[in-house]
Amino acid sequence: MTSTVPAIPAPGSLPASGGSGAPGLDTGMPPRTRTGQAHSRLAAVRARLELPVVRRASGLLDGRHRSIFSGHGQDFDEMAQYLVGDDIGDIDWKASASTGVPIIRRFERESNLAMVLAVDTGRSMAALAPSGEVKGAIAQFACDVIGYLARGRGDLLALVAGDAERTVQIPARGGTEHMEMLLQRINGMLALDGPPSNVTHVLDRVLTWFTRRSLVVVVTDEVRPPLESEQTIKRLRTRHELMVIQVADALPTDFGSQPVEDVESPLGLPEFFRARRDMAAEARDAVARRRSDVAAMLRRYNVPTVTVGSEAEVVDGLADLLARSRRARH
Template sequence: MTPPLPGTPPGPSPRGSAGLPSARARLSAVRSRLALPLVRRATGLLEGQHRSVYRGHGQDFDDLRVYQPGDDVGDIDWRASARTGSPVVKRYVATSNVAVVLVVDTGRHMSATAARGEDKAEVAQYVVAIVAQVAQQRGDRVALVAGDAGRVEHLPARAGRTHLEVVLRRLERTFDPAAPPGDLPRLLDRAMRQTVQRSLVVVVTDEARPDEAARAALARLRTRHAVLVVQVADADAFAWDVAAGPPGRLVGSSSARERGRPTRVRRGTVVDAESGAVLPGLLRGRRRAVEAAHRARVARHDRTTALLASLGIPSVVVEGTHDALDEFVALLERQRRGGR
């Protein structure tokens, strides 16, 4: 059963609902959270990601200098080191205006509730704003591929703050509780066709995806591009009005094994976001039901993690807007260290 949405059964709703932040406000909120040291840290990590993507394919040799602790051993010029008697590394001019491709799953399941009680669509848009803002900070170009089984929205890669606002507004209009089911393989194939030059592709979906149906598309995408996956954790449908811990707590671990613990769920009917099936109220808060749901969730997470690991694709799970920035930076750090 797809993680449910507390409230009424899904139906048509106005896009860009009142009370949700606008594209400009969302970007402003992200900028305000990107304190200067963290900006340098995040943009530096993204630059390192570009270096690993484009090694030998988009950087111009600059000069040689003496090796220093922390330098990439792959940059050592062994012939020059033999001549000088000490290790020296090659320095390159960093590639600018690199394309960052945002592949965003906006299927019906993304209208459900995230682990911290926010709409999954809102969390996904916040993640997109983070990635776009970090890319804009570096002067990189940002492209968008978003949609579901019935439609695909595509915006070509461009730079500039105005373009970022266009990206977020287009994405906001794409989310809809009445949307068709998701089709992540279709989005991945579209990104592969539309993106010729080697790029950084950031896939934003929920914790049930990517699944086996997306394996072939991910494998093809991985041969040409660097790929990162950000998954939005689902709310625990079997909890009964229980808090998941201090709102200000930052996770940073991304194991997702505890994501199924009780979280804050509004009193009322719990409806499956995809099928419209209603979860019987008598099951909520029942120990056996909660434990069974948690075991199934952990097993699903392990399958998804194993799938991505087999393809060499780093991933992270976010609970809400409160931990999205920290988790994304942690994801870049692990990728830079070569961890998965």
């Protein structure tokens, strides 16, 4: 299933990718630039974030790591009596039954854990969101926030980004310079003249490339991953912790008399066609069915998902996503 979500083209609103290039895998790094001369995405995102929300998201990420890696590399420290404020997920019920009081198992905190950004860079991400913002800009901001949180925690961050013709994979590393390079690489791939989306290919690459259990954050369109990805989603869910951030699409009927084009064709959608109530209702129903089908597939495998329609919704949406993901594990 391919995206046919219409949008008003916004030339220049996203940086040009320099063409789609030859099909295949790209593991090369961009030319190194001085940090002082390059635009700092991490500094920009820090200036925009509200600290209370960031702390909430970062704290939930701590909890996410504990539940992900329990039994997968954490060193056992001690048994201790449960105290108010301890995580109930750490309770050892067998030991609690034998002693008559709640007992928890404590582990040494593991640092430098791996996070993977799996980003859909197809041209449908250059369409418009309901807010009127370009979806690619919202997706980029979501990636910036994740990079900012990972850098602040000292975690390693890896990237798999791609579409129908390109795949970029960057190994997991830490540090500001690595984060900046990774985020700039995503920014350079999001463009209206990019190839069609193929997020299934991106997920397949994550599945084959990452053997270490990681937190995989998928950033894509609201009607993706497509149903054809179901087996890949199932396998990924058994190997990794998986979460999906979907960027919402604007409907073609949202723009009144303004010219509208479909980013996949691209073909103009005439106003008289969009103004007909029966056609507008049919378009809304078709999109709702696609959203429902994708949401049902992700629920089958307990994949937490959040849909954002603007940059303003990203941080709260990510914090909510982490909170629901953590509750689902307990």
